[in-house]
Amino acid sequence: MNVSARNVFAGKITALTDGAVNAEVELTLSGGDKIVAIVTEGSVQSLGLAVGKDAVAYVKAPWVMLLSGAPDVRFSARNQLAGTVSALTKGAVNTEVGITLAGGTVVHSVVTNEAVLELGLKLGEPATALIKASHVILGVPA
């Protein structure tokens, strides 16, 4: 099976908080990086999501927001993934940016070329990827 999402993060569920309609699921990736997803309780049931189970997080690159510079703001986004710029693939309008996290996970983002200049993104420099938990799709082996 193939998926159009640029970010495919395999890991293990390490926390699960239930709500009335939605649940918050924390996935710990092999290198120790963590991704939090908000999914419906219907999905928790139908996928059998539980702490200790394997799961995969899918995130389309345009849903990843990037930060650079000293963090003078704290964000509501549950996923604030600090790392180093490891890829910059420039197109006519947008650039795909790769950020390698401490645990080795590479997060891909698509931002405008203008944003790359404004953020001063350069290979080897620090940057942070922000992903809302509600933008993460979870999958489990069928």
Added chain:
Amino acid sequence: MNVSARNVFAGKITALTDGAVNAEVELTLSGGDKIVAIVTEGSVQSLGLAVGKDAVAYVKAPWVMLLSGAPDVRFSARNQLAGTVSALTKGAVNTEVGITLAGGTVVHSVVTNEAVLELGLKLGEPATALIKASHVILGVPA
């Protein structure tokens, strides 16, 4: 009135599950295809959403993720719309992909040209569109 969303799905509300802040709303389209949306309870009240009422689901094409091949993963996305690739409109960077569902609904997605190759998308071949319920905007006649 015109809307920039590429996907405009008219149907009837066939299920509604309330939560503290959010509600899950199922829309059945004329051909029988179903779309699930998560909206706030504030919207349920202000729009008068209820089972049996007409409603329209709006989804921007870049929010639709695509799958191809044998489904060896089960997903949290509430909308997993299996169909046949019925349109491939290639641009410089992205391709707009049309997927026709069993009930005749056409779902439009925008993915990178690279993803089209990786997924091996071809006209007439099966593919699945994934849409998170939280990415669907609902409308009702004013």
Added chain:
Amino acid sequence: MNVSARNVFAGKITALTDGAVNAEVELTLSGGDKIVAIVTEGSVQSLGLAVGKDAVAYVKAPWVMLLSGAPDVRFSARNQLAGTVSALTKGAVNTEVGITLAGGTVVHSVVTNEAVLELGLKLGEPATALIKASHVILGVPA
């Protein structure tokens, strides 16, 4: 600090509704325009979100849907920001559209060039930006 989000709206929290997993936060901007965000209760706690506190809302331009013409549909999107088209920057495939609200806030959206034609967007004409509350990221001074 720099952010890749095209929309950065600074304001004050004027309402906060708690849920089991998520909370709805209303931000009033300096000119009186309002933005509603859905964030997790975890974020409400960790950021110390409360009525009267300063906060900033971040929204990537591709997450903004546009409407034109007489509003014959009512929408679930909590943010329905009526204004006037004040910028149209056309690219090869997409156009960045600026909409100036009554309070002076400019909302940026990226839509396809095709959508600009279909909506008949022109400088000085009315248009409405739709933003789902769950697509808004909140920030507070660190």
